Amino acid sequence: MGDQVSRLRTVSESSGFSRKRLVFGLKVAVFIVSLWPVTEIVIAFLTGNTRLFGANPAEKILHRTGDWAIYFLLITLAISPLRRITGLNDLIKFRRMAGLFAFFYAFLHLMSYIAFDRFFYFDEILQDIFKRPFIFVGIAAFILLIPLAVTSTRGWVQRLGGHRWILLHRSVYIIAILGVAHYWWLVKRDLLWPAIYAGILIVLLGYRLLPKKRFRG
Amino acid sequence: MPRLISKPIPSSEITPREVYLNRRALLAAAAGGSALAMMGKAAFASGLRRPLEAIPNTAPKISDAPTDHDLATSYNNFYEFGTSKSDPARNADALTTKPWTIEIVGEVIKPRTIDVEELINMGLEERIYRFRCVEAWSMVIPWIGLEFNKIAALVEPTSRAKYVKFVTVNRPSEMPGLRSDMLDWPYTEGLRIDEAMHPLTLLTVGMYGQTLANQNGAPVRMIVPWKYGFKSGKSIVRIEFVEKQPVTAWVAANSREYGFYSNVNPDVDHPRWTQKRERLLPDFFASRDTEKFNGYGEQVASLYSGMDLKVNY
Numbered sequence: 001m002g003d004q005v006s007r008l009r010t011v012s013e014s015s016g017f018s019r020k021r022l023v024f025g026l027k028v029a030v031f032i033v034s035l036w037p038v039t040e041i042v043i044a045f046l047t048g049n050t051r052l053f054g055a056n057p058a059e060k061i062l063h064r065t066g067d068w069a070i071y072f073l074l075i076t077l078a079i080s081p082l083r084r085i086t087g088l089n090d091l092i093k094f095r096r097m098a099g100l101f102a103f104f105y106a107f108l109h110l111m112s113y114i115a116f117d118r119f120f121y122f123d124e125i126l127q128d129i130f131k132r133p134f135i136f137v138g139i140a141a142f143i144l145l146i147p148l149a150v151t152s153t154r155g156w157v158q159r160l161g162g163h164r165w166i167l168l169h170r171s172v173y174i175i176a177i178l179g180v181a182h183y184w185w186l187v188k189r190d191l192l193w194p195a196i197y198a199g200i201l202i203v204l205l206g207y208r209l210l211p212k213k214r215f216r217g
Numbered sequence: 218m219p220r221l222i223s224k225p226i227p228s229s230e231i232t233p234r235e236v237y238l239n240r241r242a243l244l245a246a247a248a249g250g251s252a253l254a255m256m257g258k259a260a261f262a263s264g265l266r267r268p269l270e271a272i273p274n275t276a277p278k279i280s281d282a283p284t285d286h287d288l289a290t291s292y293n294n295f296y297e298f299g300t301s302k303s304d305p306a307r308n309a310d311a312l313t314t315k316p317w318t319i320e321i322v323g324e325v326i327k328p329r330t331i332d333v334e335e336l337i338n339m340g341l342e343e344r345i346y347r348f349r350c351v352e353a354w355s356m357v358i359p360w361i362g363l364e365f366n367k368i369a370a371l372v373e374p375t376s377r378a379k380y381v382k383f384v385t386v387n388r389p390s391e392m393p394g395l396r397s398d399m400l401d402w403p404y405t406e407g408l409r410i411d412e413a414m415h416p417l418t419l420l421t422v423g424m425y426g427q428t429l430a431n432q433n434g435a436p437v438r439m440i441v442p443w444k445y446g447f448k449s450g451k452s453i454v455r456i457e458f459v460e461k462q463p464v465t466a467w468v469a470a471n472s473r474e475y476g477f478y479s480n481v482n483p484d485v486d487h488p489r490w491t492q493k494r495e496r497l498l499p500d501f502f503a504s505r506d507t508e509k510f511n512g513y514g515e516q517v518a519s520l521y522s523g524m525d526l527k528v529n530y
Binding site: 054055056059116118119128132186188189190 | 288289291292296300302303352353354397399400470486488489490491493494496498499500501502503504
């Protein structure tokens with residue numbers, strides 16, 4: 001067993017190519033798994049099995065896409081601390097994908113609200129935005145995500161320059177706070193889950209305030 | 218006070234019971250199907266339910282077909298069993314509903330305790346009502362019950378009885394949600410006396426041809442079809458005729474968002490969402506226009522003449 005591990009380590013250390021392939025394979029796997037929440041919805045649609053989503057499928061989709069947007073935001077924020085703790089530098093290679101999935105699910109979440117809940121009455125959506133804080137912060141979080149999604153490519157890192165790029169992408173801290181606030185304000189009574197997300201977010205953001213040793217990000 | 222036209226309809230117009238009851242769920246329960254475990258459990262609970270005799274009363278008539286039985290028994294707000302919509306169907310089996318008595322007290326000449334079986338023997342009606350939740354979803358449900366005013370007649374309210382308070386059972390050993398302080402338990406609801414005495418107001422013991430499912434408020438609950446669903450208390454053990462407007466559970470929890478009257482009203486938004494439209498489950502789009510008084514304005518609007526419903530929400 002120990003022998004195997006050491007052999008694996010030798011292989012991965014000696015051969016950059018296979019390490020790259022391993023990361024690539026993992027990325028594909030993570031990508032597919034990350035798509036599952038929406039794939040399941042599509043399959044249910046295509047097979048006419050909306051029962052899978054219970055009595056209120058539209059609400060389920062709205063909640064599920066919202067949940068996954070928050071999950072991916074928290075995952076994105078967890079990558080740097082995890083990388084620092086475990087020393088697994090390759091984790092950084094998953095951060096862009098996690099961030100883009102946060103954007104993807106936030107987009108689906110917003111679209112579900114516009115279509116299923118407000119039935120494309122844009123005048124009412126406008127009213128919602130200005131009358132209801134939880135809608136306002138939700139939309140604000142989404143709008144702030146757009147530039148991050150657009151500038152997520154390597155080309156944009158070069159165009160902006162690393163320092164400015166990092167500054168811009170620090171707005172994800174604000175986005176995550178807005179996302180959790182959005183959830184906190186919308187629940188009717190049971191604050192358990194919003195509180196759990198808020199707790200995780202506090203830990204993740206708090207970690208960034210800890211003194212750093214030759215570590216950036 | 219407006220009266221309902223109460224005339225039996227031809228049997229050809231009555232929806233057959235098989236349409237209400239979903240056989241798949243029963244079969245799945247019989248086969249112990251795991252994919253439908255939750256539905257199966259609901260079906261098992263409904264196995265404890267029994268058919269009820271009731272005279273159909275179709276006034277006021279409703280154009281929509283009743284919501285699927287399994288939907289109405291698997292998507293419930295009943296916080297005593299948990300705050301998620303699927304919690305009640307999962308947890309409500311534990312509630313012992315037999316024997317069950319309701320204590321009727323307060324400003325009445327003849328206070329008494331009445332057994333649910335006595336209520337059932339008083340003669341029941343089936344009424345197909347729209348059911349509109351404050352969360353902007355709705356269903357159409359064939360309830361079975363009797364006009365609340367018939368119960369009131371038994372105890373003879375005095376002139377000091379201005380309001381009626383409905384108290385839900387408080388049994389932590391059988392209701393896991395009571396362990397949290399989500400609301401002030403026991404769940405308390407209330408109506409103004411004229412609202413309670415209105416012929417649309419139903420003391421309800423059944424649905425879909427059978428006794429109530431536990432998750433829907435067995436063995437006895439209120440149904441006030443022109444108000445948001447939470448006004449219709451479930452699993453009632455105590456009815457109190459009182460002089461002062463009772464402090465109801467949701468008003469105590471958040472009086473800015475939930476008023477005492479809580480009449481269905483598309484012109485008065487919930488502070489956090491619009492009430493203009495609703496989603497008639499299991500529709501995808503919340504595209505249905507919500508009607509004032511949930512479409513029962515003809516019958517009940519006069520109860521509120523001269524009142525500003527934006528103030529008395």
